[in-house]
Amino acid sequence: MFYSTIYETFSCARNRMNRESRNAVEHVLDYIHTHYTEPLNLEKLAGLAGMDIKKFAYAFHKYAGVYPIDYLIQHRMSRARVLLATSSAAVKNIAESIGYGDAHYFSRLFKKYTGCNPSEFRTRNGNNPPLIE
Known part of the structure; x- marks a missing residue:
């Protein structure tokens, strides 16, 4: 019972994190599509997502299949x-x-x-x- 409760708690937290990451990545994708003519770098894109660079690059790659700059x-x-x-x-x-x-x-x-x-x-x-x- 205890392990089941812990598993459920972590699953809910992970799903919430994934939903938040997905929304942040989708926001950045929209931004790229409308601002691709501007100088963009990983730091700026991660800032738009409200994440540190490493976490953002991982989430973006997981969602889009490529890294943000690619x-x-x-x-x-x-x-x-x-x-x-x-x-x-x-x-x-x-x-x-x-x-x-x-x-x-x-x-x-x-x-x-x-x-x-x-x-x-x-x-x-x-x-x-x-x-x-």
């Missing part, structure tokens, strides 16, 4: 793919519009995440926008 980069790359396929804006301007001040750094990241550089992507996918993830 999610941010993936979201930015998704937006870049759409912009490259649907506009004739310069790569430098697209990089700046999604939060990267350095077009060379953006091009390296883009190649890492898509397998081709922005110009190649535009040539292959112009007027054929990818679905937004």
Whole structure:
């Protein structure tokens, strides 16, 4: 009986913590989707969730399947793919519009995440926008 009561108490506390963590992570995801063009770092995102960095990174990874900064980069790359396929804006301007001040750094990241550089992507996918993830 005693162990059953202890187990029930810890289960309730864990479920409450998970619900709170889930809500905090969902709040940060919404924030990323609307503020991805701004400079964001792990410290700022953890602060938005009201957690320390380690706990936030763990909760985010558990919820989203990737770490927060990787999610941010993936979201930015998704937006870049759409912009490259649907506009004739310069790569430098697209990089700046999604939060990267350095077009060379953006091009390296883009190649890492898509397998081709922005110009190649535009040539292959112009007027054929990818679905937004």
